[in-house]
Amino acid sequence: MKTIKPFIVIFIVALVLSSCTSDGDDSPKIEENPMAEFNLLANIEANGHSLQLYSEGKNGFTTGYNEIFVRIKDNADESYFADPEITWMPVMHMMSMNHSCPKSDLNITEENNTVSKGYLVFQMAGNTDEFWDITFTYTVEGKEYSLTETIDVVAPSDGKQKVSSFMGSDDVRYVLAMAEPLDPQVAVNDIQAMLFKMENMMSFPAVENYTIALDPRMPGMGNHSSPNNEDLTYDTAAKSYKGKLSLTMTGYWKLNLKLFNGSGEVLKGEDVTEENEASSLYFELEF
Structure with a gap:
């Protein structure tokens, strides 16, 4: 009997461990909400579904660049549809005309197949008589x-210009929007911008392979510039223009710009000189 007891003890321990493991497998698994840290901009209920629009850093839609995340919930069982096909068409309803704005496709994110991501670039804010709407087809x-x-759609809370709609010297209307930096620092920052042309009132295709010269200045500090800036050039992978923005101190900065086409011709903007304190094409930052 003395030789049998150890085997009995081992058997009982294994049985208990097996029971605990089995109990663990039967416990319900809680699905994490991929949008828990995002801001809900709109919850649109229709067709028995809830179409939810989120932003990572904004509390609403503003003029300029807006990165948007979209999910579609089945209201019947509170589940979210995987791999939905979604298109969108934003339209500004003005007193005398309607027009759209630059936009991307909505694509499923790699992190979660219930989340689609895209961007909209609003050129102007709405008002009491004129407004934006978005038609979703999914x-x-x-x-x-x-x-x-x-x-x-409202102007940014800081009142600073992050988008410009203008006629180039080639008689083409362009829309230029700043996407980064979202959180500028006293450092050399990555700067990213997107350029579009107005093909017609409803179509704004992206423009590739131009150049955007950058000259940041502090108007309140003698209009001084900063070192180590890099002009924005087209990045094929990002489908946008990227450069380097040097900010040497906090405060108000005007980012003076010049737009060149592929042949090196200036389409918009001027050099900053003693006689000309600012370009007609610019972004603004204050931090």
Whole structure:
């Protein structure tokens, strides 16, 4: 009997461990919300679904560049559709005309197949008589749906210019928007911008392989510039223009710009000189 007891003890311990492991497998798994740290901009209910729009850093839609994340919830069981096909069309309803704005496609993110991501570039804010809406067309479980929702687009809370709509010297209307830096620092910052041309009132294709010269100045500090800036050139992978922005101190900065086409011709903007304190093409920052 003395030789059997150790085997009995081992058997009982193994049985207990197996029971604990089995109990653990049966416990419900809690799915993490991929948008828990994002701001909900709109929750649009239609067709038995909730179409949810999120932003990573904004509390609403503003003029300029807006990165948007979209999810579609089935209200019947509170689940989210995986791999939905979604298109969108923003329209500004003005007193005398309607027009759209630059936009990207909505693509499924690599991190979560219920989340789609894209961007919109609003050239102007709405007002009491003129407004923006977005029409979404989406397909889930093999069926197509559509809905339209009015949205409130306002100027940035800091009042600084992050987008410019202008006529170039080639008689083409362009839209230029700053995407980065979102959180400028006293350092050499990455700067990113997107350039589009107005093909017609509803189409704004991206423009590639131009150059955007950069000359940041502090108007309140003798209009001094900063070292180690790099002009913005087209990045094929990012589908946008990237450069380096040197900010040597906090305060108000005017980012003077000049737009060159592929042949090196100036389409908009001027050099900053003693006689000319600012370019007609610019972004603004204050931090």
